[in-house]
Amino acid sequence: MNEYIHDKIKEIKKSLRLSMNGIVSAHxxxxxxxxxxxxxxxxxxxxxxxxxxxxxxxxxxxxxxDNIRECKILAIYLYPENLFDTETAEKWIAExxxxxxxxxxxxxxxxxxxxxxxxxLSLITDSNEMSIYCGYSTLSNLFREGTSLNKEEESxxxx
Numbered sequence: 425m426n427e428y429i430h431d432k433i434k435e436i437k438k439s440l441r442l443s444m445n446g447i448v449s450a451h452x453x454x455x456x457x458x459x460x461x462x463x464x465x466x467x468x469x470x471x472x473x474x475x476x477x478x479x480x481x482x483x484x485x486x487x488x489x490d491n492i493r494e495c496k497i498l499a500i501y502l503y504p505e506n507l508f509d510t511e512t513a514e515k516w517i518a519e520x521x522x523x524x525x526x527x528x529x530x531x532x533x534x535x536x537x538x539x540x541x542x543x544x545l546s547l548i549t550d551s552n553e554m555s556i557y558c559g560y561s562t563l564s565n566l567f568r569e570g571t572s573l574n575k576e577e578e579s580x581x582x583x
Contacts, residue, residue: 429480444463448466
């Protein structure tokens with residue numbers, strides 16, 4: 425990791441520590457959200473932190489590697505949507521620890537993939553539970569934005 429990225433991650437983690445909410449963190453741990461670190465930072469605050477930084481693939485990938493709740497969410501917000509590809513999507517889905525992270529991933533990046541509907545439909549036929557969840561979550565986001573299934577897709581996936 426280069427020095428620039430290292431410094432940005434250090435800066436981000438400092439912001440997260442300063443925004444830490446111990447009550448939320450403890451509640452999430454009791455609910456089974458076990459990360460190496462969970463600062464308990466609320467989503468609006470995480471979004472504020474993300475806005476301070478330029479979207480950057482390397483920064484996002486490095487943040488994703490940490491088993492820290494807020495870093496995974498920030499990785500999703502800081503990955504440039506137009507550069508997010510199917511290969512990265514499959515890797516991140518496989519590494520997705522909890523549905524909260526999956527929801528952010530689907531709402532922010534997966535729905536913007538080229539051929540997002542086709543990818544979502546293939547995910548719902550996977551044997552992995554998180555893949556199936558991501559498939560349905562992505563479809564839900566796409567439907568909310570006006571995407572629909574064609575007759576052939578309806579006959580295969582709805583019936």
